Amino acid sequence: MPARRDLANAIRILSMDAVQQANSGHPGMPMGMADIAEVLFNDYIKINPGNPDWVDRDRFILSNGHGSMLQYAVLHLTGYDLSLDDIKNFRQLHSKTPGHPENFMTPGVETTTGPLGQGLANAVGMALGEAALAARFNHADATLVDHYTWCFAGDGCLMEGISHEACSLAGTLGLGKLVVFYDDNGISIDGETRGWFTDDTPARFEAYGWQVIRNVDGHEADEIKTAIETARQETGKPTLICCKTVIGWGSPNKQGTAGVHGAALGDEEIAAARKQIGWSDETRFAVPDDIYAAWDKHDKGATAEKNWQDARAAYASKHADDMAEFERRLAGQMPRDWPAQCRAFIEKVQAEGKRTATRKSSKAAIEAYAALLPELIGGSADLSGSNGTDFKGHVPITANDYSGNYVYYGVREFAMTAITNGLSLHGGFTPFGATFLTFSDYARNAVRMAALMRSRNVLVYTHDSIGLGEDGPTHQSVEHIASLRLIPNLHVWRPGDDVETAVAWQAAIERENGPTALALSRQDVDHQPRDAGQVAAIARGGYVLREPEGEAKALVIGTGSELELAVAAADRLAEEGVGVRVVSMPCIEAFNAQSMDYRESVLPSTITARVAVEAGVSDSWYRFVGATGHVVGVNDFGSSAPAGEVYAEMGVTVDGVVDAVRSQLG
Secondary structure, eight states: OOOHHHHHHHHHHHHHHHHHHHTOSOOHHHHHHHHHHHHIIIIIOOOOTTOTTOTTOOEEEESSGGGHHHHHHHHHHHTOSOOHHHHHTTTOTTOSSOSSOOTTTSTTOOSOOOSTTHHHHHHHHHHHHHHHHHHHHOBTTBOOOOOOEEEEEEHHHHHSHHHHHHHHHHHHHTOTTEEEEEEEOOEETTEEGGGTOOOOHHHHHHHHTOEEEEEEETTOHHHHHHHHHHHHHOOSSOEEEEEEOOTTTTOTTTTTSGGGTSSOOOHHHHHHHHHHHTOOOOSTTOOOHHHHHHHOOHHHHHHHHHHHHHHHHHHHHHOHHHHHHHHHHHTTOOOTTHHHHHHHHHHHHHHTOOOEEHHHHHHHHHHHHHTTOTTEEEEESSOHHHHTOOOTTOOBOBTTBOOOSEEEOOSOHHHHHHHHHHHHHHSSOEEEEEEEGGGGGTTHHHHHHHHHHTOOOEEEEESOSGGGOTTOTTTOOSSHHHHHHTSTTOEEEOOSSHHHHHHHHHHHHHOOSSOEEEEOOSSEEOOOOOOHHHHHHGGGSOEEEEOOSSOOOEEEEEOGGGHHHHHHHHHHHHHTTOOEEEEEOSOHHHHHTSOHHHHHHHSOTTOOOEEEEOSSOOGGGHHHHOTTSEEEOOOSOOOSSOHHHHHHHHTOSHHHHHHHHHHHHO
């Protein structure tokens, strides 16, 4: 059996060589954390390389994702579908080993990391997912869910503000099966961190309510093992293992310096490092067969999964209904009666339609859908009442009871969004998180990561425009809708009334390949009459809401709270003998996904007089109204006043729409 250090050195060799071949990357962290990874993966972590998606596997998150070669080396060595050729293609086009871990490209990678700290927050979400699933499905006589979440994090992760948000909440929730290894090497890109990072990090995490294991030598296997054993014994607190490491360990001339952080070592230094660590083979990427054999986890992983499958069979014999529900949720399938129940709810809302704020319509939709979907798990960043997410039947998750369906996230917009990403990626949940639309800026990068990873979660944003009123321009969203629409793979719904809100929620829940943002009004909006065909067309993102009695000489596109302005303007123009088609477009992305024929049927090219109205920046609407069209929008910040006065001040009124149509018709 090879020595432990030799096993760890295989990580170092593959990492050095891959970065050198790419002439790009970060060798320092993989070399510094190799010994920790060796102990974790060879002695503790529960995985099966033959089935990377086994539901009761442990989750491993590399939050300091720039050190991706550590993860790729470990996945390769343990036997995942990641060949030596893949390692050699590190950072190359279409390779399975991109510069930072991407969960949609590499088997065994649980989440996309790179933006520092977000992997740590994802890990909190995954640990929360494990705890909540265990609370729901485990019984005294049968266990179905029992796994750990392990996370590597560096100085940079812990400097990022999201680390405070996420780890503070993790401590409050007592996530005892979350273990974070802190790579305390004192080096970042700019040099020694003592010039800008002098926090007492262990004390900080102790204040959060974590178990903290200090001063572990990250290059001594026995100390690492003792720390992990201590972490596993604590069931009521997450654990931070503070590992003192040397960045670039094994590089005789560069270890311990910023020079090894983010650049290839060079041929001479690699040769010197091989000699330093006692690696006799000078051939690039060469790992001896006995080391491969010692690392391979196929048999161990298959045995672990078989033991779980045996336990699963015993569970199913005792709790058949729970087993069926567990499998449905993990498969991301809707309940059998879901379509009919949704249709009945939406028809009821249309029949009973009333003037109300779409945030209130959203609350009604959540209440209806949550009763059908136990996997719907929500939360708000300290705005539950204002967001309308404190639906009837919401039960808070606490450190003493994980069986609820609601998380009080506190004022932590960024962490909330990244945690919901983790919940979604874990499986078994459709999560949503809520705040005011203007505070989506705080969470922006986690929203982007949700879209990049195509995670299935719902972003609820209320108080979506200048209609917020008296709180003024700091809280009135002007540019946010347009900026969210720029994010690839994010569907942004801005429903115009109660029915469109109900449809938007159904679409968001059912969407399997990406996140959805719902932008909802504070102020009341008119309910719009529709026939059954129009109700069905809402899901297409854009449809004809109103048609004039005679020829349509112009069309007006409305969205959100401004839809009623478009309708009122059409009514007024009809009195003047001007026929106007009103198009409701609650989701541009869904509309653009429709066939060209459908889009032409809604926005016929024969109607050249076009106006769009939305209480936000106007640029994105010119794609629909054309260069000669007109957009009634808001291209400046708002004002503090009652909503109606702000709308009048900014010119987003019925008169404004009418005048715009008249100007189009000459």
